[in-house]
Amino acid sequence: MKLHTVLLDLGGVFYEGTRLLPGAQDALARLRASGLALRFVTNTTRQSRAALLLELARLGLDVATDELLTPASAARTVLLERGLRPLLLIHPGLAPDFAGIEVDQPNAVVVGDAGDHFSYAGLNQAFRLLQAGAPLLALGRNRYFKEADGLSLDAGPFVAALEYAAGVSAELLGKPAPALFAAALRPLACTPAQAVMIGDDVEADVNGALAAGLGGILVRTGKYRPGDEMRLATGGRLADDIGAAVDSLCLDQGTR
Amino acid sequence: MKLHTVLLDLGGVFYEGTRLLPGAQDALARLRASGLALRFVTNTTRQSRAALLLELARLGLDVATDELLTPASAARTVLLERGLRPLLLIHPGLAPDFAGIEVDQPNAVVVGDAGDHFSYAGLNQAFRLLQAGAPLLALGRNRYFKEADGLSLDAGPFVAALEYAAGVSAELLGKPAPALFAAALRPLACTPAQAVMIGDDVEADVNGALAAGLGGILVRTGKYRPGDEMRLATGGRLADDIGAAVDSLCLDQGTR
Incomplete structure (x- = not known):
């Protein structure tokens, strides 16, 4: 099966904080030259797509608007498709x-x-609203994230609180929701078997993609910690960084 | 086994809102006359024991300070026994x-x-704090309670959020925690088989007591809804109200 689409996580794969990772720009240039379709799939939920695109441009990473997929963009699609009017419990940075x-x-x-x-x-x-039958859409269910002064509560605990209170289950719109991977590939007419996901989160990125029928490559940068590869699902691969991951694609596919 | 102690819920058993239930004062007088030990066990978590005692006095219900057991009083005992210094996420009414x-x-x-x-x-x-190993003490894990304008989130969802975030399990100090029933009987040198609990909540009051080895009587007042008796655990009994419940005790025990 010839590779058609590469899904890419951003933070921890191309950059950390405000710093590009070594070889990131070169890896992206090689992906562009290969002619493969690219989609950037992030779980960020405190920054709008517009703000994130600006930041990517500032880092010298050339990403087009319609190549960037976030939980908020997935939520927007779901809300419009189903004619839903949301109560938004979100970070103001995401409002746009x-x-x-x-x-x-x-x-x-x-x-x-x-x-x-x-x-x-x-x-x-x-x-x-949930008691009255409204659906619960979760942009993520991460337990916590790292701040400068320590770990802080992410969206997950609040999703869990509402699920417990109302006796419902949330629809997860962020990685590793299978629907997110399917939604990324549908407009490209790409089957899961023709796609691969590259990321630094063994569960959300790689095992999520493998569960949805895509290939998956874990990079040893960003949030990767030694031993994470032990949790890789069957078929998952490992690469030192985004450059090595792209190398392995080109070798597999002979597109260079 | 001769009955030694009667545990009694308050709201929904002796009164609803600010109104005494029919026969409540007479039932309490008959319990007092029987010479049985009495303990009033409530899950209230927005009112201090002192405020609750005042309200009971105003209703004409004679309850002594050391007869009143609340989740906060149980928490206070646990904190002092174990030398714990709490972060208190509680209603200001409970601060005293x-x-x-x-x-x-x-x-x-x-x-x-x-x-x-x-x-x-x-x-x-x-x-x-939980991440650093602190224990999580829950005054309740009720999902919601009824307010004038609708249902509102109780402590349970916030306990669930913290459990999910930190990957821990809370120690429950309110009903139906078995420890609460045990703590009520211990100072009285009363075995569970010598005690009975009377309440309007089939799970928290009656099934909780039955699980701890006490007897249990569900009254058809307060939050009781037709059909609740279908959920009564083995050995649980049913009475129309607190008067009928006390009648059934006296008939059983021949103490009148």
């Missing part, structure tokens, strides 16, 4: 991604990593 | 019950029904 979406008289709940913007009143309003 | 407890440099987390007083910063501080 929901611009123009009808939010009066909400009949759905979207939960992201709202951080300090979570409140009892907001969670209670969400709970009452 | 923790007066004098050392809270600097906390090494434990107590979660109650803090309502509007829950904040991301407070939950995050709790999470970091």
